[in-house]
Amino acid sequence: MDRNQVIGIVLILVMLLGYQLLVPKPQPEKEPEKKSMQSQPSKAAVQQAEKALDSTTAKALYGDFASAAIGQSQNLVVENADIRLTFSTKGGQVTSALLKKYKTYDGKPLVLFDEKSSSMVLELPTRRGIVNLSNLFFSTDTPAQTMVQGNAQKVTFRLALAGNQTIEQTYTIPAEGYAVEYDLKLSNLDGTVTNDNVRFAWQDKMRQLENDLNENRKEATIHYLTADENFEELPKDATGNREQVVEEPVQWYSIKHKYFLASFIAKNSAFPTATFKTLVDPTDSSVVKTAIANITLPMTDIKGGKGAYRFFFGPNDYQLLSDVAPEFDRNVYLGYAFLKPINKYFFVPVFNLLETFISNYGVLIIVLVLFVKLLLTPLTYRSYMSMAKMRLLAPEMAEIKEKVGDDMAKMQSEQMKLYQQVGVSPLSGCIPVLATMPVLMSLFFLFPNLIELRQKPFLWANDLSTYDAFIKLPFSLPFAGDHISLFTLFMTASSLAYAWYNNQMTPATAQPNTPINMKALSYVFPLMFMFVLNSFPAGLTFYYFVSNVVTIAQQQLIRRFVNEDKIRAVLDENKRKFERGEGGKKSKFQDILQRSLQQADEARKQAEEAKKRAEQRNKKKD
Numbered sequence: 294m295d296r297n298q299v300i301g302i303v304l305i306l307v308m309l310l311g312y313q314l315l316v317p318k319p320q321p322e323k324e325p326e327k328k329s330m331q332s333q334p335s336k337a338a339v340q341q342a343e344k345a346l347d348s349t350t351a352k353a354l355y356g357d358f359a360s361a362a363i364g365q366s367q368n369l370v371v372e373n374a375d376i377r378l379t380f381s382t383k384g385g386q387v388t389s390a391l392l393k394k395y396k397t398y399d400g401k402p403l404v405l406f407d408e409k410s411s412s413m414v415l416e417l418p419t420r421r422g423i424v425n426l427s428n429l430f431f432s433t434d435t436p437a438q439t440m441v442q443g444n445a446q447k448v449t450f451r452l453a454l455a456g457n458q459t460i461e462q463t464y465t466i467p468a469e470g471y472a473v474e475y476d477l478k479l480s481n482l483d484g485t486v487t488n489d490n491v492r493f494a495w496q497d498k499m500r501q502l503e504n505d506l507n508e509n510r511k512e513a514t515i516h517y518l519t520a521d522e523n524f525e526e527l528p529k530d531a532t533g534n535r536e537q538v539v540e541e542p543v544q545w546y547s548i549k550h551k552y553f554l555a556s557f558i559a560k561n562s563a564f565p566t567a568t569f570k571t572l573v574d575p576t577d578s579s580v581v582k583t584a585i586a587n588i589t590l591p592m593t594d595i596k597g598g599k600g601a602y603r604f605f606f607g608p609n610d611y612q613l614l615s616d617v618a619p620e621f622d623r624n625v626y627l628g629y630a631f632l633k634p635i636n637k638y639f640f641v642p643v644f645n646l647l648e649t650f651i652s653n654y655g656v657l658i659i660v661l662v663l664f665v666k667l668l669l670t671p672l673t674y675r676s677y678m679s680m681a682k683m684r685l686l687a688p689e690m691a692e693i694k695e696k697v698g699d700d701m702a703k704m705q706s707e708q709m710k711l712y713q714q715v716g717v718s719p720l721s722g723c724i725p726v727l728a729t730m731p732v733l734m735s736l737f738f739l740f741p742n743l744i745e746l747r748q749k750p751f752l753w754a755n756d757l758s759t760y761d762a763f764i765k766l767p768f769s770l771p772f773a774g775d776h777i778s779l780f781t782l783f784m785t786a787s788s789l790a791y792a793w794y795n796n797q798m799t800p801a802t803a804q805p806n807t808p809i810n811m812k813a814l815s816y817v818f819p820l821m822f823m824f825v826l827n828s829f830p831a832g833l834t835f836y837y838f839v840s841n842v843v844t845i846a847q848q849q850l851i852r853r854f855v856n857e858d859k860i861r862a863v864l865d866e867n868k869r870k871f872e873r874g875e876g877g878k879k880s881k882f883q884d885i886l887q888r889s890l891q892q893a894d895e896a897r898k899q900a901e902e903a904k905k906r907a908e909q910r911n912k913k914k915d
Contacts, residue, residue, distance in 0.1 A: 306868055342881060362429055370438050370631050377393060378390055378466065389404060390404070414493070418489065448464045462477055463475070463478070472605050476600060493587075505759060508550055515527045515547065537569045542565055545558035568585075569584075644745065658835055662836060665732060666843050677848055693707045715864040757831050792816050
């Protein structure tokens with residue numbers, strides 16, 4: 294890099310830091326939950342409905358459904374090996390989902406939602422108006438407590454009306470797993486309901502399940518897949534409110550916590566319309582975000598016995614999601630499009646394989662590092678050989694610099710000639726390093742989304758999926774937060790050690806008229822990343838730390854097997870062949886670069902000549 298490139302990088306970093314510190318945060322909307330559910334009944338109707346209904350009042354409010362408006366709510370619990378679901382006869386709905394194999398960050402049972410935090414509205418369009426089925430009482434034959442073992446268990450809620458008219462909601466709970474089948478069926482109601490679609494609205498005041506509230510709010514959002522399989526999400530924002538009116542049918546949506554999902558999926562026809570919202574109240578630390586999903590269900594499917602849907606209440610675990618729905622595994626973010634295949638087809642399978650025989654996840658990360666470094670050994674070897682050749686050419690480079698002085702174009706041209714003579718490509722050292730960058734970047738996106746690391750301890754870190762707050766600070770630092778991560782400090786120390794080692798192995802490359810010391814700059818970036826990665830998962834910073842240590846050891850080992858005298862002899866022989874006209878064929882890159890340097894040199898000379906002519910004309914005028 295020359296001086297302009299370095300100054301550009303530094304300015305970009307300063308701009309990013311200034312943006313974080315100086316740009317005011319958007320003010321949250323006031324009263325975020327006001328009018329959160331569309332098409333709600335009037336206030337007077339709600340107040341009246343909350344009172345004990347008599348038959349006359351029920352008839353006025355619910356018409357043909359009045360007989361189901363009076364009753365007493367009863368709860369029943371159905372559970373399998375993984376999940377405990379609570380249903381209510383009022384509305385025939387799921388009111389609570391507890392994940393039995395997981396705990397919250399403070400060790401409590403992980404209740405994904407309950408009737409205090411979640412509410413569902415199912416509105417049926419009738420010829421006399423909208424009827425909210427969530428306020429009606431259904432009957433069921435299911436016992437109050439059911440443990441599902443062996444075969445799946447069906448739970449049917451039935452609402453019987455006059456004239457053999459019925460509404461049935463049937464849930465099928467598997468013996469294991471988190472996917473619950475849901476069927477909605479209307480019988481003999483053609484004269485009562487219209488052909489308008491059924492509205493289903495779900496509001497969830499998302500609970501805090503992880504220790505970092507701000508990180509929870511950044512990650513909490515709504516994902517959805519359109520009918521033409523475009524995966525979308527509401528923008529992630531820790532402070533602002535978001536809303537999206539989807540202009541095409543939707544196959545499924547997920548209310549996504551950092552590591553858990555509450556989802557609703559269409560098995561037949563997609564949802565014709567959908568509106569999604571996420572609302573944030575920074576003053577309320579008891580709620581991460583309020584997520585609102587407002588969709589419609591096709592009436593033709595429900596009347597025709599095809600109202601088949603699926604709920605998913607479970608972990609955002611890549612291994613479990615592929616069979617739930619099309620593209621459902623995209624709920625786990627695996628990085629940019631060009632990085633996703635590395636995570637999907639390499640790191641995730643390797644990680645899962647190592648899990649089968651390594652129970653300690655710190656040890657697993659060490660083994661993963663060793664495996665990856667073993668695969669990258671050829672690239673590491675080529676990179677070391679390139680550095681060794683450049684180090685051996687340092688005396689010739691110094692002679693060129695002394696010969697041409699501060700003429701940048703001339704110096705680069707002479708360097709290209711030297712590379713051609715000795716048979717060295719300037720790219721030979723860059724390509725192996727660049728080839729390893731996608732690996733490091735893939736892990737940067739993968740580790741924060743791996744639920745496998747959640748609440749897995751190692752050494753002083755209680756949870757590898759979040760930062761290890763080894764030291765708590767009485768104040769908050771930009772980017773770093775109010776803590777110091779010891780794994781991040783170790784990563785930084787190892788990065789500085791690696792930079793020092795590389796500087797000893799690499800000859801000085803300072804260019805004329807460039808006051809910036811590039812070797813000194815190599816120590817700046819690890820210090821900057823220390824602040825950026827201080828709040829990242831301990832598993833990620835531990836991986837980078839181990840990777841740096843293994844890389845240094847790997848290069849030390851390679852150094853013992855490399856004879857620099859032989860390399861020097863090969864370079865000298867290549868140079869003699871070039872002088873005899875027997876070699877020295879330029880690579881395409883060298884040829885292009887040399888032509889570019891020549892063109893730049895000619896342009897510089899022309900500019901200097903034009904400047905001199907202009908000065909001479911000015912002197913004649915004077």
